[in-house]
Amino acid sequence: MKNEWNIVVIGCLLASTALADTVTLLNGDRLSGTLVRMEADMVWLKTGYAGTLKLPWAQVDQVNTDAAVRVRLADGTELDGQLQADRARQLRIRIGSLAETTLLALDRIDAINPPRQGDRTNVSGRASLGGNIARGNTDAQTLHVDGELVARNASQRVTLDGELNDAAQDGVDTASNWRLGMKYDHFASEKTYFYANTRFDHDGQAGLDLRSTLGVGAGRQLYERDDLKLSLEGGLSLVNEDYADATDTRFPGARVGVRYEQAFWDDRLKLFHNSDLLLSLKSLDDYLYQSRTGFRVPVGNGFSLGSQVNFDYDAVPAAGKGSTDTSLLFKLDYTI
Structure with missing residues (x-):
């Protein structure tokens, strides 16, 4: 009876090994497990002995999978x-029980098991809160609120974002500004999209009652993974500025935008940078630049602690006002 059990156990082990996917590296190492996915020139192999391995696709010599x-x-x-696998850095794809492709070089493969988005819309969002209150010899308070809501499917993306900053010292306002934006992206391909956006800005300390911007353009989603998002975009905008004590202005502009977010050390740290440059087509000396740069440290259950630097530059501000506004913020974030 004991010998029979040994035969069963050995048979199970041999069967599990035979059913495993295998990845052979250029140095001859042969790894077995479950091929999770390959994208961005990296392959993920889930093993029972070393967890999930992340391997450079350029170092892979052969790949075999037990299942489709x-x-x-x-x-x-x-x-x-x-x-x-057939020969060095080449393989065939067996489709069903009768058909298979000709030899394919590994360099021709862009992704394995890429995410399926289909027509399903994914909604994500983030809300941030920061501020302080001081009473006594110092009478001051500050409040910072910002957030973002994104709805995304395979061909479209809608983004809503907003920010509010309010501060006072001894009963005198030292900051009173807000911004609100909406953007629609239509993806012509997996990475290329066209956009239409509008944005509204108010800054009492800068004498700006309202700046409204309406624009169109195109963008390139270079990366859109859980651990890395990066997009570059550019287009044309129409800018209208209403000032409290200065001449209102209107001008056509060229816009360049950058969106970046990356996670490090298994999501223990997230860096981000968002920036927009608006250059007047009437005068190259007139331009606007806004950036939000910082980090977040997840603390569990969707919450993160972080800090960011807000930098706003108006090359042609209202009379008597400065061009540069900079602030350092400490925040509590919640992500859905």
């Missing part, structure tokens, strides 16, 4: 099938 996976080629073609 979804493969996206560099030309956008998607196939579902079993990967079968």
Whole structure:
């Protein structure tokens, strides 16, 4: 009876090994496990002995999978099938029981098991709160609130964002500004999109009653992963500025925008940078620049502690006002 159990156990182990996906590296190392995905020139292999390994795709020599996976080629073609290694850095994709592709170089594979978005809309959001209150010899209070809501499916993305800063010292306002924006992106391909956006800004200390911006343009979503998001975009905008004690202005402008967010050390730290440059097409000396740069440290249950630097620059401010506004903020964030 004991010998029979040993045979069963050994058979199970051999079967589990036989059913495993395998990745062979250029140095000859052969790793077995479950091929999770490949994207951005990295492959994720889930193992029972070392957790999930993240391997450079350029160092992979051969790949075999026991079950069908979804493969996206560099030309956008998607196939579902079993990967079968053939020769150095080449494979075939077996589709069903009868068909298989010709030899494919690994360099032609853009992704394995990329996320399926389809028509499903994913909604994400973030809200931030910061501030302080002092009473006694010092009578001051500050309040900072900002947030963002994003709805995304395979072909569209809608972004709403807002920010409010209010501060007073001994009963005198030292900061009173807010901004509100809305943006619509339509993806012509996986990474290229066209956008339309509008933004409203108010800054009492800068003498700005309202700045309204309406623009269109195009962008490139270079990365859109859980651990890295990076996009670059540019276009044309119409800017209208209403001042309390200065001449109102209106001008067409060229816009450049950057959006960046990256997680490090298994999401223990997140860095971000968002910036917009508006350059007047009437005068190259007239431009506006706004940036938000900082970090967040997740503390659990959707909450993060972080800090950011707000930098606003108006090359042609209202008479008697400065060009530069900078603030350092400490915040509590909540992400959904």
